[in-house]
Amino acid sequence: MTGRLQGLELRRVAMPLVSPFRTSFGTEHERDVLLVRAVTAEAEGWGECVALSGPLYSPEYVDGAQAFIKRYLIPLLRRFDGHVYALEPLFEPLKGHPMAKAAVQTAVLDAQLRAAALPLGAFLGATKQRVPAGVSVGIMDSVPALLDAVAGYLAAGYLRIKLKIEPGWDVEPVRAVRERFGDDVLLQVDANTAYTLTDAEHLARLDPFGLLLIEQPLPEDDIRGHARLATMIRTPICLDESIVSARAAADAIALNACRIVNIKPGRVGGYLEARRIHDVCAANGVAVWAGGMLETGLGRAANVALAALPGFTLPGDTSASDRYYAQDITEPFVLQDGHVAVPAGPGIGVEPLRDVLDSVTTETEWHNFTGVS
Template sequence: MNLTGIELRVIEMPLVAPFRTSFGVETVREAIIVRAVTPDAEGWGECVSMHAPLYSSEYVESSMDVLRRHLIPALAGAGSLDGSKVATVLEPFKGHRMSKAALEMAVLDAELRAAGIPLSRELGAVRAEVDCGVSVGIMDSIPELLDAVDGYLAEGYQRIKLKIEPGWDIEPVRAVRERFGDILLQVDANTAYRRGDARLLAGLDDFDLLLIEQPLDEEDVLGHAQLAEVVKTPICLDESIVSARAAADAIALGACSIVNIKPGRVGGYLEARRIHDVCRANDIPVWCGGMLETGIGRAANLALAALPGFTLPGDTSGSNRYYAQDITDPFTVENGVLPVPTGPGIGVTPHTDALDAVTTRTEWITF
């Protein structure tokens, strides 16, 4: 497959409500949409880097720069290309996994659209629908939190994830458990704690949580292994898992018993599938995390989450969880599930008017 060119769009989409984590408060989602154009089809990708380097070292302007200066020229010089070769072509460039993932996604989508093959089939999906969970940000008060959780449960979400940080942990978790009883409940710390907080985190054992997600720094894999010996609640790693090799190492060290797979964080959907395979071979359940994706990234995440090892509800929420209007047809949760797109490639295409309305700038790079 030969590429004609790549289009980069920076978009800004207001969130329906502020989303607060230990990294800060998001009110607008800034992202990069990638369009790969070939003589036979065009494909879409979404870069999940954030406005500032808070979740990871990547951020929107750094992604635009590395895409423009290095990654796209490398693809242009590679000649005939398919999705499986993108990672190999880009391997000499260190890091920038989110940018690489967006390019791979767009090229793979174009390839699959031309061949009439859904991404779900290409990845090895075994389910036609995916159980949905929702991520609830840090609130100003416990009554506000309880109202939010009540609303999400009324919408049919099967699992609630609470963001936590020092000072907002035991009491909000206790309040949710006491109010809503035996719901599927987990917490996400986004690296907000340190090894010395082990006793505090062990206090969460009283609430029968599914897991504690990424309590310590992303580089502190050993600390997570030590914490797992103290805390009874299963430890899930997110930011620490950047590749299949990192997953294998963390499992071998006993640093986690569950893994959150985010395709952007690991460099793409093909590497995400390899992580799934490593975890499944080691009897480690996985689930699909979210990065406030538009319908483009959400569609691809659903295809991934339909693989057999994804046995826990992920962050594959409906479009209305974050956006009043998505740039694709909206994904709507019904009876706690979302359908896996069945069309070629990722199975959705952005609406031109909706995409143009949120685009702040566009660059076209010809091959």
């Protein structure tokens, strides 16, 4: 599983969402997606950068990720000729930018796995052929609109509902969902760092609703605050933005700052580190689930493969394609009995639909390493 890169394509695509997606840090109407295509003599592979248009979820943003890849990663890749594991020490001197690094690493990994006829799931250690699917529901303009949305997702067969929350939109929406749909619905909330420890008494008002978890209630750098909050509320705390590496996960677990971890490969620098986080959590009896960043079918395919590892015991944000896109750039992921199938083909297991991809492409750059285009 080696091979010198012949070149790298950076492609921007504009993907309108089927409906606005609002969280505590902003509202997304479409995704401006940076795709990376790595080409070797044997195969080509795809990676998707999950950075948003602005530095809201994290310091990274899509224009910056593209500039970082061009200025810093491509010069390193021009002399790369090894296994994908060698990319980590190659990139390590460059601080930060995990989403950009993850996109490149995934593209190279996909190309190498396709050349070896090995599916990503098998490479990572997947044990399932399909994974349970949850859905993330953004902040709505009204509680009735929220209830209508949740009703639709439950009717579609989703096995878990996640509600985005923020101050002023938390207890009442959760109460309304519980009253309408009952206690049997797997329900969790995601704050995206919108609260502080001074809100502990208010957050404790969520305890009676029997939530699976509250995700990232406090700022990402406040691990001690999360550990303190865990002693003040009954709802299990799940960390997302705080978990930037396997080391960070081990620290959070040691400090009792979380009982559950959301793993997002883009946030941690790629699928190799994501698997290490899975292993750390499994060794400590901490449940994990697969988060999402409104990925297209290319990014979703890799996430679904990751979610098939044995430690992923909770439904993740591995929704069907039509949750976000009327037309995906791959064959759509479809919900069947509340589950999404793990791609069985080599690499990430899916290919872009070229006509569709070209129709939503706004920009392409080809960086030639060997004179082959």
